[in-house]
Amino acid sequence: MKEKTPVTINAVVFDAYGTLYDIQSVAAVTEQAFPGYGDIITQIWRIKQLEYTWLRSLMRRYEDFSVVTRDSLAYTLRVLGLSYDATAFDRIMEKYLHLDLYPDASAALASLKGKKLAILSNGSSDMLNALVNNTGLDRVLNATISVDRKRVFKPAPEAYTLIEEILGARPDEVLFVSSNPWDACGAKSFGLNVAWIERVTPQAMAEACIKSDVVPPLTMFKALRTQMDELGVTPDHRIRALSELSGIVRQT
Amino acid sequence: MKEKTPVTINAVVFDAYGTLYDIQSVAAVTEQAFPGYGDIITQIWRIKQLEYTWLRSLMRRYEDFSVVTRDSLAYTLRVLGLSYDATAFDRIMEKYLHLDLYPDASAALASLKGKKLAILSNGSSDMLNALVNNTGLDRVLNATISVDRKRVFKPAPEAYTLIEEILGARPDEVLFVSSNPWDACGAKSFGLNVAWIERVTPQAMAEACIKSDVVPPLTMFKALRTQMDELGVTPDHRIRALSELSGIVRQT
Structure with missing residues (x-):
């Protein structure tokens, strides 16, 4: 991880649910x-x-x-x-349609000014447009892209092709950002540069599961969906917060 | 549910993991x-x-x-x-490779004698053949079919096409049996006659979740994977045990 990407990043594309918005x-x-x-x-x-x-x-x-x-x-x-x-x-x-933005989302987007900024989400066009407008992100995003046009959900490769089709940015010019391990793997498998947000550390995860006879549903969810998956691919960058993105983009 | 199937059932095809074998x-x-x-x-x-x-x-x-x-x-x-x-x-x-058969599996298979009997499973050929041999089902099954040949897993339609290719039974002649709701829906969506085994009743499920602050992992698993899914299709038959299959087949 933390490999330097070879070309200039011209677009930063975000997953929505769980990445910019707190589900x-x-x-x-x-x-x-x-x-x-x-x-x-x-x-x-x-x-x-x-x-x-x-x-x-x-x-x-x-x-x-x-x-x-x-x-x-x-x-x-x-x-x-x-x-x-x-x-x-x-x-x-x-x-x-009114999910909370993660506290660091707006500042992170502002720090990336000058790059093409977009969302690529499994959400329907109507849901995404309402959410983005309700939370003011329409003022900073160049595009809000729904997989709807391809009628298939991420991590199918067809979904990620929409970035080039709509933003006009080649896969190697794009930094894709997701907290969802399966989405980070899907984007990497497709050929994008990928930053995965690790919001739950392995240590915290393991400690939460020490008493394994019963676990709160949120812990079970975290055990299933917050740790990097074993899908044969590795994201380029592993970050803890959206604020780290500007550093990654500046290095390219 | 419990609609009568219009043509004669000539083949009964089983999912393996969770259906014949207790994972x-x-x-x-x-x-x-x-x-x-x-x-x-x-x-x-x-x-x-x-x-x-x-x-x-x-x-x-x-x-x-x-x-x-x-x-x-x-x-x-x-x-x-x-x-x-x-x-x-x-x-x-x-x-x-040595999973336990459900207690009613062998008797149910014996009661279907005269029909083509097979497994269609996500398991690899090696895993399935070992499992079937280790548990003696090789003596009653006409075929043990792995999705391996299509290099895609159920519930993709390509996986279910293997039944006709290998057993020579048309979809409308086949009764497909699974306890996995997503598999029952996939088989039905493909066009097979489907019996879904409901091993956990809705009442038992709801009662297990009444204390929702913490739940045992097995209860969480059951909440996720034992109740019929909302995928826009409905299996033809909803049964509680494999022993009900001979009655369904006899009616056709």
């Missing part, structure tokens, strides 16, 4: 709707949401991310035996 | 190798094993199931901060 911020809304279940709903929902993007892509039954997000929430509430009305359901879904 | 039976070996961690290793391992099959298929980086199974075990032990030597690792892996 854990839905937990307040799920807890309000179903007291005592906020954490487990949030974790099962996110795990299944991603599973459904991969499964639907493989089954050639693409539906956009708003459908997958609704379906995975419906699954979660059913599994937990929770009954609900359409109003409660829609109130939870609505949070996806 | 939870590795827990004794993982517990022996890492006391106190047997359950969490078993659950994370299985969840990641499946994830890696889907991710590698989407990334076009197919490696066979023995590689994916090793990689997902390595991931699991790393996440948990457990150190190990090659001997301990290989002893755990070896269990995949």
